[in-house]
Amino acid sequence: VAVRTLERYNLPRTDRGAHDRFMEQYPPDTDTLNLWDVAVEGMMQYSSNAASDYLLDRLAPINWEPLYQRLSITETDYPHSLTLIPLLMNNHQDRLANLDDVAEMSSAQGERYLDLYIDNAVWREEEIAYRERRGRTFPDWDVQAAILETHTAHGTVSDFLTLLNAIYGAGGPLSPRLQAMVRDALRWDDNAFLDAHYVEFGSKLGSYSGGTLTLVAYGEPINGRPVISATFLRNIPRETYFAMLSDDSIGNFAHWMNFNACVGINSLFGIG
Incomplete structure (x- = not known):
């Protein structure tokens, strides 16, 4: 991927500096990047809007319907550019x-x-x-x-749990090779806390000002049971939203759900 082409998708002051942090990994005179690095590090790990939008354009034209049918995704809109x-x-x-x-x-x-x-x-x-x-x-x-x-596109927790099952479950619609690639992209590596508690942990946070916050995660605790989770929040008040981002509240909640296999979640929220 030509860096000059990728940079054309970067709109300043719109992704909290995510794209700039992604590019700071590389020497200033870098001319090209590996496509895998743009997808995994740029889009997935750093949440660069430029990386996501570049990849979407590179794939165009896309017929999403057969893929959605194969994955049994029924209540989620097709992707669009983030910028x-x-x-x-x-x-x-x-x-x-x-x-x-x-x-x-x-x-x-x-x-x-x-x-x-x-x-x-x-x-x-x-x-x-x-x-x-x-x-x-x-x-x-x-x-x-x-x-x-x-x-903007809408989706459901049910659809994203279905997608996580396709990625992490056995005998589903995705080939083992494709499953391994997606799991590599989602996996947290070189994290001392996660390495000490999990065989594997993968997640993706989605946040956008205006009160929208989402997180999908997979965790297999050491000597524990694998759990997938999807959390979608919207209409979060401004002060609460930024406090949640600062405290990583949603990330901590995902860890709790995966590590404890959701045992006690009803009492946590005063249900039942």
């Missing part, structure tokens, strides 16, 4: 969005903005300059939440 979201929320052409704008937006409009950012040199330069001189790049919290609810 269309901040471009819908704010860009140099339309400026900062408000609630009155949400009804007129569409994901297709966001994709067009991303195409302009990647392919139109003048539009790109104006967008970068606009973001560099603005103190605030995202709209009010309720506007962010409305855009996420109305114009």
